[in-house]
Amino acid sequence: xxxxxxxxxxxxxxxxxxxxxxxxxxxxxxxxxxxxxxxxxxxxxxxxxxxxxxxxxxxxxxxxxxxxxxxxxxxxxxxxxxxxxxxxxxxxxxxxxxxxxxxxxxxxxxxxxxxxxxxxxxxxxxxxxxxxxxxxxxxxxxxxxxxxxxxxxxxxxxxxxxxxxxxxxxxxxxxxxxxxxxxxxxxxxxxxxxxxxxxxxxxxxxxxxxxxxxxxxxxxxxxxxxxxxxxxxxxxxxxxxxxxxxxxxxxxxxxxxxxxxxxxxxxxxxxxxxxxxxxxxxxxxxxxxxxxxxxxxxxxxxxxxxxxxxxxxxxxxxxxxxxxxxxxxxxxxxxxx
Amino acid sequence: xxxxxxxxxxxxxxxxxxxxxxxxxxxxxxxxxxxxxxxxxxxxxxxxxxxxxxxxxxxxxxxxxxxxxxxxxxxxxxxxxxxxxxxxxxxxxxxxxxxxxxxxxxxxxxxxxxxxxxxxxxxxxxxxxxxxxxxxxxxxxxxxxxxxxxxxxxxxxxxxxxxxxxxxxxxxxxxxxxxxxxxxxxxxxxxxxxxxxxxxxxxxxxxxxxxxxxxxxxxxxxxxxxxxxxxxxxxxxxxxxxxxxxxxxxxxxxxxxxxxxxxxxxxxxxxxxxxxxxxxxxxxxxxxxxxxxxxxxxxxxxxxxxxxxxxxxxxxxxxxxxxxxxxxxxxxxxxxxxxxxxxxxxxxxxxxxxxxxxxxxxxxxxxxxxxxxxxxxxxxxxxxxxxxxxxxxxxxxxxxxxxxxxxxxxxxxxxxxxxxxxxxxxxxxxxxxxxxxxxxxxxxxxxxxxxxxxxxxxxxxxxxxxxxxxxxxxxxxxxxxxxxxxxxxxxxxxxxxxxxxxxxxxxxxxxxxxxxxxxxxxxxxxxxxxxxxxxxxxxxxxxxxxxxxxxxxxxxxxxxxxxxxxxxxxxxxxxxxxxxxxxxxxxxxxxxxxxxxxxxxxxxxxxxxxxxxxxxxxxxxxx
Numbered sequence: 036x037x038x039x040x041x042x043x044x045x046x047x048x049x050x051x052x053x054x055x056x057x058x059x060x061x062x063x064x065x066x067x068x069x070x071x072x073x074x075x076x077x078x079x080x081x082x083x084x085x086x087x088x089x090x091x092x093x094x095x096x097x098x099x100x101x102x103x104x105x106x107x108x109x110x111x112x113x114x115x116x117x118x119x120x121x122x123x124x125x126x127x128x129x130x131x132x133x134x135x136x137x138x139x140x141x142x143x144x145x146x147x148x149x150x151x152x153x154x155x156x157x158x159x160x161x162x163x164x165x166x167x168x169x170x171x172x173x174x175x176x177x178x179x180x181x182x183x184x185x186x187x188x189x190x191x192x193x194x195x196x197x198x199x200x201x202x203x204x205x206x207x208x209x210x211x212x213x214x215x216x217x218x219x220x221x222x223x224x225x226x227x228x229x230x231x232x233x234x235x236x237x238x239x240x241x242x243x244x245x246x247x248x249x250x251x252x253x254x255x256x257x258x259x260x261x262x263x264x265x266x267x268x269x270x271x272x273x274x275x276x277x278x279x280x281x282x283x284x285x286x287x288x289x290x291x292x293x294x295x296x297x298x299x300x301x302x303x304x305x306x307x308x309x310x311x312x313x314x315x316x317x318x319x320x321x322x323x324x325x326x327x328x329x330x331x332x333x334x335x336x337x338x339x340x341x342x343x344x345x346x347x348x349x350x351x352x353x354x355x356x357x358x359x360x361x362x363x364x365x366x367x368x369x370x371x372x
Numbered sequence: 373x374x375x376x377x378x379x380x381x382x383x384x385x386x387x388x389x390x391x392x393x394x395x396x397x398x399x400x401x402x403x404x405x406x407x408x409x410x411x412x413x414x415x416x417x418x419x420x421x422x423x424x425x426x427x428x429x430x431x432x433x434x435x436x437x438x439x440x441x442x443x444x445x446x447x448x449x450x451x452x453x454x455x456x457x458x459x460x461x462x463x464x465x466x467x468x469x470x471x472x473x474x475x476x477x478x479x480x481x482x483x484x485x486x487x488x489x490x491x492x493x494x495x496x497x498x499x500x501x502x503x504x505x506x507x508x509x510x511x512x513x514x515x516x517x518x519x520x521x522x523x524x525x526x527x528x529x530x531x532x533x534x535x536x537x538x539x540x541x542x543x544x545x546x547x548x549x550x551x552x553x554x555x556x557x558x559x560x561x562x563x564x565x566x567x568x569x570x571x572x573x574x575x576x577x578x579x580x581x582x583x584x585x586x587x588x589x590x591x592x593x594x595x596x597x598x599x600x601x602x603x604x605x606x607x608x609x610x611x612x613x614x615x616x617x618x619x620x621x622x623x624x625x626x627x628x629x630x631x632x633x634x635x636x637x638x639x640x641x642x643x644x645x646x647x648x649x650x651x652x653x654x655x656x657x658x659x660x661x662x663x664x665x666x667x668x669x670x671x672x673x674x675x676x677x678x679x680x681x682x683x684x685x686x687x688x689x690x691x692x693x694x695x696x697x698x699x700x701x702x703x704x705x706x707x708x709x710x711x712x713x714x715x716x717x718x719x720x721x722x723x724x725x726x727x728x729x730x731x732x733x734x735x736x737x738x739x740x741x742x743x744x745x746x747x748x749x750x751x752x753x754x755x756x757x758x759x760x761x762x763x764x765x766x767x768x769x770x771x772x773x774x775x776x777x778x779x780x781x782x783x784x785x786x787x788x789x790x791x792x793x794x795x796x797x798x799x800x801x802x803x804x805x806x807x808x809x810x811x812x813x814x815x816x817x818x819x820x821x822x823x824x825x826x827x828x829x830x831x832x833x834x835x836x837x838x839x840x841x842x843x844x845x846x847x848x849x850x851x852x853x854x855x856x857x858x859x860x861x862x863x864x865x866x867x868x869x870x871x872x873x874x875x876x877x878x879x880x881x882x883x884x885x886x887x888x889x890x891x892x893x894x895x896x897x898x899x900x901x902x903x904x905x906x907x908x909x910x911x912x913x914x915x916x917x918x919x920x921x922x923x924x925x926x927x928x929x930x931x932x933x934x935x936x937x938x939x940x941x942x943x944x945x946x947x948x949x950x951x952x953x954x955x956x957x958x959x960x961x962x963x964x965x966x967x968x969x970x971x972x973x974x975x976x977x978x979x980x981x982x983x984x985x986x987x988x989x990x991x992x993x994x995x
Contacts, residue, residue, distance in 0.1 A: 049843065051855060083835045085678070088846075095843050096856060101835035103681060104845025105674075106704050112671035116678020116686070117835065119662060120637060124682070124835055142674070145667040343662060350657035357659050359627050359797040368613045368794070369415055371604075 042073040049099040060211035060237035061090060064158060065097055067217040072100070075225070077125065084127045085114040087134040090165050091158035091237070094129040108139025111146035111155065115339075118152045122340045125225070128155040132173040133163050136192050140172075147201040149339040150229040154221075157194055157234050158211075162243035174243075175321055194234040195316040195331055199309045205231040206312065207330045211238060212251045216262075216328065223330055229338045236322075249322055259322070263315065263329030268299040271325060279315065279327075286314040288325055304333040384555055384601035389448035391456030392550060394543075395473045396465030396486075398441040399431055401543035405463075406443025407789075408547055412560040414614040414791055417604025418447040421904065422789040423455035423977065428644065428727045435489075435497040440472045447554075449603040453904035453911075455788065457979035461553075463546050465489060465520070467498035474510075482514045484549065486542070488521035516595055520545045520586075527585035532574030541582035548586025555601050558587065610793040617756035617785030617901075618645075620792065621715065622652035624763025626659055629685045631764065632771055632803040636661040637684040639675035641668055641694065644727045645783040646717035649689045669697035673714065677701055680710040681844070683807060683834035685767060689715040692734045693724070695741070695778075702776050703742045706870065708844040709821075709830045711770035711777075713763075718782040720975045729975025730784035732900050733951035738778045739929055739958065745867050747874045749773070750929040752780040754903035757792035759785060762926060764800065771805045772880075773873055774829040780928070782950075784977050785901045808833035808840055813852070818842060820854040827880075828873035878930040886938055888914070888921030893991055895942035897967065899925040899955055902978050906948050909983025913991075920987050928955070931962070939965040944990055946970060948983050 047069040055061045072082060082100035086092035088107035095102030101124075105113050110128045118126045128146075135143050135157045146153060162180070163169040170180045170187040173194065177186040198206045205227040209220040217235065224231035236247045249255045261271040261279065269279040270291060278291040278299035291299060304312065312332040319326035351357075356365070392409065394402045403424055410422050423444040432439030446456035458478040464470035466489035477483065490503055504510050505517055524542040533541070544565075551558060562580060569576035590596045629636035638661065640650040654663040662684070666672040673688040680686035690698065695716045705712045718734045720726035738750045749769050753762040759781060770777040808831035813819045820842040821830050833840035842854055849866060850857035857863070886895075888910065898906040903924050910922040923938055925931065939945060939959065945967040947956040953969035960967055970986040972978055 078838065080836055080838045080841055083682075084843075096845070100841050102843040102845075103678075103708065104843065104847065105677075106700055106846065109670060109674045109701065112666065112674030113678040113681075115664075115671075116637070116639060116675035116680075117682045118678075119664065119675065120635070120679040120682035120684050121834075121836055141667055142671055145671065347657050347660060347662070351660065354658035359623060359630070359800075362623060362626075362656070363613050363794060363797075366613050366615070366619075367411070367415075368611050369417065370611050371417065371607045371609050371793075 040074060041076070042079065044069045044073050046079060047072045047099050049097050051096050053097050054093065055090060056241050058240040059090070060160065060239070061094070061158065063211045063214065064156075064217065064235055064237060065094065067214050068221065069098065071218050071221045072098075081123060082125050082127065083114075083117050084129060085110045085117060086129040087139055088165070089131040089134045089163075091129055091131040092134055108134055108137070109142060110134070111139065111142040111153065114153050115146055115149075115151045119340050119343060122152065122344065126153050128153050130155065130157050132157065132159045132161060132171045132194070136172040136194060136197070144197070144201040147198055147203040147230050147232060150204050150336050151339045152229060154224050154231045155233070157232065158237040159194055159234050160237045160239035160243055161246050162239050164239045164242050168242035175323075191320065193316055193320050196313060198232045199313045199316060199332060202309065203232050203332065204229040204334050204336050205330070206332045207232070208234045208236070208328045210236045210247065210250055210328060220330070223333070227333060229336060247322065249324070250326055250328075259325045261318070261325050261327040263302045263304070263327050263331065265302055265304055265330070267302060268296060269302050269315070269327070270299060277325070279318065281311050281314050286318050288318065304330045307334060384599040387600050387602050388450060389446065389452065390461065390554065390600060390602055391444060391446045391459045392461040392463070392554075393442055393444040393459040393473060393476065394463045394546065395440060395442040395469035396543070397434055397469070398427055398429070398439045399434065400441070400465045401540065402441045402465070403443050405543040405547040406445055408561055408564060409550060409556065410445050410789060411564070411614060412551065412556045413445065413447045414612070415560045416557055418602055419450060419452050419605035419607055419791060420445060420447045420614070420789070421452055421455040422446070423784065424787045425976075426728055435466055435468055435494045437468045437472050437498060440469050442469070442473060447602050449605045451605065451607060453908040454980055455977070457981050461550070463550060465542070465546065467494045467500050467504070470504060471498045471500065477513060479512050480514065482516065483510060484546075485515065485517045486520040486546070487517040488519050518549065518589060523585050523589060524582045527581045528578040531578035531581055533578040538578070541578045544579045544582040545586035548583035549590045549596070551583070552587040552590035553596065553599050555599055558583070607791065608793060612791045612793055614789050615757055615792045616787055616789045617753065617759045617781055618648040618717070618787070619652055620757050620759035621753070621763050621781060622649045624760035625653065625685075625687055625713070625767070626656060626661060627760070627797070627800055628764045628767030628803060629661070631800055632685055632767060632805050634683070634685040634805065637664070637676060637679035637686045638662070638689065639664045639666050639672045639679070639686070640689045641666050641672045643669070643691045643694050645719055645786040646689045646691050646694075646715065648786070649715065649717070669694040670701065673698040673701040673712075676712055677705050677710060680705070680712045681708070681835070683832070685771070686711070687713040687715065689717070691717050691719050691727070692721045692737070695734060695737055699742050702748065703744060703746050704846050705776035706742070706746050706748060707846050707849070709774045709870070711774055711832070713766045713770055713777050713779060715779045715781060717786045718780060720973070726975040728783065730782050730901065730977055731950050731973060731975065732780075732782060732902070733954065733973070734780060735928065735951065735954040738780055745871065747871050747929065749775060749777045749874055749877055750780060751777065751927055752900040752925070753785060754900065754924055754926055756785050756788050756790050758926070760792070764803070768801070768803050769877060771803055772829065773827050773877060774832060775874060780900060782901045805832070807837070809837060811839060819852040820844065821849050822852050823869065828869060828876055875930050878933045881927050881932055883934040884923050884925070884932045884938060886921050886923050889919060890921075890941055892919040892921035892942065894920045894944040894946055894987055895939065896920055896922045896946045896948065896983070896987065897925065897939075897955070897959065898922070898948055899928060902948055902950065905978040905980045906983050908980035909978070909987065912980060912984040913987040916984070916988070918987060918991050936963045939963050939967070946986060946990060948972070948978055948986070950977070
């Protein structure tokens with residue numbers, strides 16, 4: 036991170052009135068992102084924010100960069116077009132659990148597998164907010180809402196598991212209230228080449244308040260936040276007395292003293308195989324107990340944009356016949372006198 | 373007969389035109405045989421028009437009616453308009469091919485059948501109770517047969533091709549026989565085979581040997597001792613190439629990007645009959661074009677909209693079902709006022725319909741098939757080669773007016789071929805575009821929704837441009853600032869402004885030229901791919917002593933400015949369409965003209981005589 040702060044947060048405020056409900060977690064995320072952008076040594080006009088539809092997707096209107104508030108679920112597709120058209124841009128996708136995982140699930144997984152140069156921030160509040168409180172694809176099974184008065188029958192997605200399953204090259208999770216951790220994740224996502232995916236647990240204080248209480252409550256959070264840090268054993272709790280082991284049945288939470296510190300899994304997000312990261316993602320489904328946050332996976336793979344550029348460069352080097360007349364001549368012509 | 377074979381070969385009979393249809397199983401290589409015959413006829417200098425017709429299934433059950441694939445080519449020594457109403461010659465590779473095509477063969481026409489395929493099994497599959505080649509049911513035709521499979525096997529014996537692959541070359545046998553019959557040059561065939569299959573490879577050898585065998589079979593068999601000659605057409609001087617609509621469209625898009633100095637970006641998802649546009653442009657990466665095969669139709673237009681926002685000439689190609697999926701994004705493109713071309717290569721619908729067959733039934737969807745008040749310019753090419761010009765026109769309008777444009781081609785244009793007299797590619801009309809680089813408001817403010825006084829277009833400021841940072845989106849925009857606005861008067865004003873922008877394009881497109889007399893008894897109005905058969909139908913009517921005029925639309929929204937005056941001049945107006953009367957409805961609503969429809973929805977183009985007959989019926993009708 037540069038210390039040459041030619042921008043302040045105000046440079047990234049668009050002047051549009053921010054219209055989220057008072058107390059919404061989106062305010063915190065907006066502030067984290069604006070502060071992060073101001074900290075970067077990159078021209079403001081090089082950022083593009085593309086969103087879909089939903090509360091989270093109003094985000095681009097409030098950030099003074101280029102942006103598009105697009106169609107429900109389609110932001111990853113539109114952002115892919117932006118990123119492929121100009122590789123010099125930093126393209127951010129702002130989406131939510133409904134936008135990104137329900138109506139737009141297809142575009143999300145394909146962006147992830149292609150490794151397009153995008154930073155995808157998925158605000159997960161486990162509810163449809165803009166339409167006033169229906170269950171979402173990340174709502175817990177059995178959730179009672181206006182469209183599920185007897186409880187939702189849907190088995191929820193775990194966004195981190197989904198992204199890993201799509202072979203995303205960068206997958207992380209953070210929490211809206213933890214601005215320091217959010218900023219750390221933004222920095223790591225920004226530096227990653229390819230598609231970066233960050234699930235941000237975001238509190239909807241109107242329709243799904245305290246969904247993440249277990250991770251944000253003063254009483255509970257210490258016992259439930261499992262910080263994933265590269266090269267370090269995965270331990271948590273007040274005195275790091277708890278830990279995670281990974282075996283053939285996946286990841287399990289153990290008491291460190293029961294297994295010894297050497298048996299605790301050392302976190303390595305750069306493992307080529309996504310298996311261990313996936314196992315870690317299965318520790319919490321909700322969250323309803325100890326939940327890992329941090330970078331699950333970060334591996335290098337050529338980006339779609341770079342591959343596209345190199346194909347075009349190769350083609351140009353091999354074939355210099357680039358007029359329409361050349362095309363027609365190769366196709367075959369005849370002359371009538 | 374006996375005496376004839378003893379006499380020297382007769383000189384070829386001169387014909388001014390002939391229509392040949394190759395028909396067989398979808399695995400018999402009929403499209404290839406037809407295309408090769410077309411190319412050698414083009415090289416010979418005939419005018420021509422083609423009509424490939426094939427099933428949606430890649431390999432329907434062998435020998436069945438459902439699996440029949442055909443390719444019709446009309447060659448002539450004069451300037452022709454259509455692929456021909458009826459075939460003079462039918463090559464039937466099996467009973468099913470005969471059965472499903474015989475109704476399109478002219479009485480007295482020639483049927484050339486592969487007798488080896490007329491066994492009991494294949495006759496049963498085609499539903500013949502007895503063998504039509506021998507039971508006298510084809511007495512109205514001139515029937516000739518050849519044991520094509522047996523002779524192909526013999527011919528390719530030394531090629532190195534073995535087993536079942538041997539029979540793959542039988543289309544070349546048929547092609548050889550027809551090439552002999554119509555005095556086609558053989559060199560283009562040999563050259564193509566060597567290039568395609570590799571010089572000296574077993575497959576190349578087998579195909580060439582089978583072709584020679586067919587050619588020589590004609591030359592030496594008494595039954596066939598009659599050939600035809602169609603002299604080169606007296607086409608206007610110039611350099612020509614033979615081109616299909618999809619190819620011309622692809623090249624037109626590439627040319628438009630060059631003229632505008634922009635990168636061409638095509639986001640698309642494979643769908644019949646549009647796929648070959650994506651395939652054609654994908655192989656032109658050396659032009660700097662970017663192609664993206666998306667995960668679905670919605671993503672196809674989505675990536676293109678993203679590329680349009682970022683300053684590329686963005687295109688998405690599809691067919692009817694894909695247009696439905698893309699319609700939400702088209703509305704966003706309209707709301708964000710970004711240039712984007714949607715190519716709809718129409719096919720017969722609704723739903724999956726007849727995916728390989730032609731129809732013009734997406735017109736209403738193109739004009740009105742979006743939520744909200746969402747008018748867009750709509751264009752349609754009139755022939756395969758016109759697709760080049762219409763692609764450039766679509767780009768010109770999209771870029772100049774900052775609007776999405778729909779281009780309506782169809783399956784007939786997509787795959788049909790014709791000779792194209794090449795324009796001067798160094799002298800194509802330039803497309804002037806300007807990206808905004810400076811603030812356009814007071815105190816260094818940038819107004820993304822300030823409008824050009826003449827065109828109504830908003831500025832195109834692309835991401836990366838310093839000082840012009842702005843947000844666009846689907847919510848209603850405040851005039852000038854582009855900020856979100858729920859103001860009722862603003863919404864009404866912006867709705868009107870978007871409509872006025874599209875309507876204003878009428879001032880920027882050429883007036884229609886009427887073919888025929890101002891005081892003709894009837895005006896025939898057509899659009900899209902029916903141009904050739906409608907013009908031929910009008911010509912026939914006039915030759916028969918009737919008085920008909922014709923006007924053809926390439927711009928369907930907005931209409932050319934003089935269309936209303938033209939319609940008002942005629943008492944009777946006929947609109948032939950490959951739908952149930954969609955253009956008719958629009959014309960009647962807009963101009964209160966008493967237009968009537970000639971409708972056809974059989975998955976096939978009009979025949980010229982169908983148009984003629986309707987003209988005559990209307991003119992003979994005393995009412």
